[in-house]
Amino acid sequence: xxKLLASREAxxxxxxxxxxxxxxxxxxxxxxxxxxxxVFNDTSPLILLAIGQMIVILxxxxxxxxxxNLALTGMVVSLINIAAPGLSVFFIVLIAIGxxxxxxxxxxxxxWKLAIPPIVVTLGTMTIFRGIIFLLTEGKWVNSHxxxxxxxSVPRTDLLGLxxxxxxxISAVILFTIVMTRTSLGRAFYxxxxxxxxxxYAGINVGKTQFWAFTISxxxxxxxxxxxxxxFAVAYVDVAAGFELTVVAACVIGGVSIMGGIGTVFGALLGxxxxxxxxxxxxxxNISPFAQMAISGGAIIIAVILNAQANRTPGRIILxxxxxxx
Amino acid sequence: MNTRxxxxxxxxxxxxxxxxxxxxxxxxAIGIFVANSFASPYFLNAWNLSDATxxxxxxxxxxFAMALLIIxxxxxxxxxxIIALASTAMGxxxxxxxxxxxxxxxxxxxxxxxxxxxxxxxxxLGLPSIVVTIGTMSLFRGISFIILGDxxxxxxxxxxxxxxxxxxxxxxxxxxxxFAIIAVIYGVFLHMTNFGRTVYAIGNNPTGALFxxxxxxxxxxxxxxxxxxxxxxxxxxxxxxxxxTRPSIATxxxxxxxxxxxxxxxxxxxxxxxxxxxxxxxxxxxxxxFGLGLLNVPGIVMSIVIGGLLISVIxxxxxxxxxxxx
Numbered sequence: 001x002x003k004l005l006a007s008r009e010a011x012x013x014x015x016x017x018x019x020x021x022x023x024x025x026x027x028x029x030x031x032x033x034x035x036x037x038x039v040f041n042d043t044s045p046l047i048l049l050a051i052g053q054m055i056v057i058l059x060x061x062x063x064x065x066x067x068x069n070l071a072l073t074g075m076v077v078s079l080i081n082i083a084a085p086g087l088s089v090f091f092i093v094l095i096a097i098g099x100x101x102x103x104x105x106x107x108x109x110x111x112w113k114l115a116i117p118p119i120v121v122t123l124g125t126m127t128i129f130r131g132i133i134f135l136l137t138e139g140k141w142v143n144s145h146x147x148x149x150x151x152x153s154v155p156r157t158d159l160l161g162l163x164x165x166x167x168x169x170i171s172a173v174i175l176f177t178i179v180m181t182r183t184s185l186g187r188a189f190y191x192x193x194x195x196x197x198x199x200x201y202a203g204i205n206v207g208k209t210q211f212w213a214f215t216i217s218x219x220x221x222x223x224x225x226x227x228x229x230x231x232f233a234v235a236y237v238d239v240a241a242g243f244e245l246t247v248v249a250a251c252v253i254g255g256v257s258i259m260g261g262i263g264t265v266f267g268a269l270l271g272x273x274x275x276x277x278x279x280x281x282x283x284x285x286n287i288s289p290f291a292q293m294a295i296s297g298g299a300i301i302i303a304v305i306l307n308a309q310a311n312r313t314p315g316r317i318i319l320x321x322x323x324x325x326x
Numbered sequence: 327m328n329t330r331x332x333x334x335x336x337x338x339x340x341x342x343x344x345x346x347x348x349x350x351x352x353x354x355a356i357g358i359f360v361a362n363s364f365a366s367p368y369f370l371n372a373w374n375l376s377d378a379t380x381x382x383x384x385x386x387x388x389x390f391a392m393a394l395l396i397i398x399x400x401x402x403x404x405x406x407x408i409i410a411l412a413s414t415a416m417g418x419x420x421x422x423x424x425x426x427x428x429x430x431x432x433x434x435x436x437x438x439x440x441x442x443x444x445x446x447x448x449x450x451l452g453l454p455s456i457v458v459t460i461g462t463m464s465l466f467r468g469i470s471f472i473i474l475g476d477x478x479x480x481x482x483x484x485x486x487x488x489x490x491x492x493x494x495x496x497x498x499x500x501x502x503x504x505f506a507i508i509a510v511i512y513g514v515f516l517h518m519t520n521f522g523r524t525v526y527a528i529g530n531n532p533t534g535a536l537f538x539x540x541x542x543x544x545x546x547x548x549x550x551x552x553x554x555x556x557x558x559x560x561x562x563x564x565x566x567x568x569x570x571t572r573p574s575i576a577t578x579x580x581x582x583x584x585x586x587x588x589x590x591x592x593x594x595x596x597x598x599x600x601x602x603x604x605x606x607x608x609x610x611x612x613x614x615x616f617g618l619g620l621l622n623v624p625g626i627v628m629s630i631v632i633g634g635l636l637i638s639v640i641x642x643x644x645x646x647x648x649x650x651x652x
Binding site: 062110114115116117119120121123124125126127128130131132134135139237245248249252258259288290291292293294295296297298300301304305308 | 447451452453454456457458460461462463464465466467468469471472475476573581584585588594595624626627629630632633634636637640641644645648
């Protein structure tokens with residue numbers, strides 16, 4: 001029980017409950033189930049991307065290209081939709097996942113085979129992917145009326161009272177919880193980030209594991225790209241600009257250690273929900289939306305401070321580590 | 327994983343210099359210069375070249391401090407947001423009629439305070455700098471957004487314009503002179519002083535450095551302060567050049583600055599790099615942007631080139647060694 005209470009997921013759930021409580025005290029309508037469902041739906045893209053990012057961060061890497069991947073894949077499927085309006089959405093989704101996977105693999109290959117630091121690789125591909133959108137479109141937008149109705153309708157279609165977008169996020173949470181806790185690949189992600197040397201001696205190919213992490217992150221980003229573009233019914237160069245940092249923020253708030261090896265799908269989900277609730281509550285409680293950036297920045301800093309406190313190993317320190325010395 | 331062998335024969339100092347990253351980069355810079363002068367008849371014009379320096383001087387000032395920080399194994403992604411906050415602070419001060427000297431002091435002080443904030447979080451609390459500065463990146467710019475919203479500050483005193491628009495002699499701008507002075511100071515500081523050696527020592531082995539009697543935390547704190555200060559100086563130049571402040575000022579600069587530093591041969595994992603390398607990288611990036619601009623290539627395509635440059639300059643030498651090892 002004490003272990004459960006001390007876990008950072010429990011702490012974060014408490015923080016979310018307090019947050020909701022404060023909002024509900026002034027604006028009870030916000031916590032009505034229908035509104036909470038819509039907040040969840042609105043946060044679904046962030047949840048999806050945070051899961052992919054979490055896996056990458058677990059392996060001691062970082063993927064700053066997710067938002068650019070999302071925008072590029074979204075534009076590609078929009079253009080395909082214009083060229084072939086009759087193509088079934090099933091194939092559109094397959095193309096989105098496939099294309100995103102390829103972009104993720106490109107990152108992964110550079111990290112695995114050439115051992116280029118991930119932050120450098122994804123900084124580069126981030127600008128390259130967005131630039132390619134511009135080359136494809138010359139800066140033009142793909143607007144709602146150019147997209148076919150079936151293309152736009154999928155994320156909004158209701159299924160058992162929830163939009164499909166929410167269901168996709170829920171299934172991803174379940175699927176990746178199973179992958180991370182019940183498969184050898186999932187264990188490999190933790191091992192590769194927790195202690196790369198030990199992982200190598202245990203027969204895990206660290207580089208290859210990182211490659212798979214980037215591939216998964218890319219596939220999720222591609223799928224989210226289609227969902228994003230069809231939900232907002234518009235595709236342009238700057239779709240989701242800067243969103244990669246929100247995604248990293250969701251992971252950090254969710255207790256994923258940037259040093260690798262620590263983190264859960266559930267934590268990433270909670271981190272994303274925390275940011276999603278703040279973003280949706282600000283207009284309700286009459287705080288200028290301009291404050292959102294500062295608040296999420298503050299939340300990230302507080303979250304890392306709390307996580308670092310939780311990670312302090314109790315006991316006497318005989319040899320201090322340089323990072324903690326002043 | 328990395329096997330290192332001791333060579334039978336050491337390279338002569340001249341050979342080492344010729345094969346160094348800096349000379350390779352210098353070759354690239356000369357190549358781009360020559361290509362530019364063939365591609366556009368407007369390139370070889372003293373005033374045009376002088377204009378071109380504005381593309382990189384402000385970023386390069388920050389890049390020097392960032393280089394030291396990255397060599398010491400840390401990173402600061404909040405620099406562009408510090409520019410935004412410092413610029414907003416100066417704008418607010420200008421509204422109430424504070425003169426040029428006061429504005430400069432406020433710009434520098436804001437930079438120092440932001441740098442100190444990052445520094446305390448990283449060194450005193452032992453938090454990973456990449457997460458801290460992703461947080462403060464949102465926080466600092468977020469405060470600017472709270473203060474300014476969708477408004478802009480104008481109406482700076484007329485003599486304030488000198489910093490960004492003034493010329494010292496003929497086509498030599500004040501900013502370029504400042505850039506050159508700062509480059510020399512950082513070059514001496516890093517390569518010829520005790521403090522510079524400790525920066526390398528910390529980057530290579532922080533724990534070893536600590537036990538050698540280096541105050542690791544204090545040195546890192548100073549480096550964060552310097553990065554904040556340089557961001558303040560860049561904010562003064564940029565604000566003065568544009569003559570107005572919006573909260574979105576200098577968006578995305580942090581990535582360009584990191585690109586510049588990495589392109590300059592600084593190891594993103596810390597421990598090695600040089601100021602001359604960063605200087606040449608600044609020129610390379612400025613020349614590429616300017617040359618493409620003269621050819622009417624839109625900005626986003628330039629960012630593809632920069633992104634591609636970042637990946638390929640690191641990938642090509644590694645591919646080369648992989649090939650020659652076969």
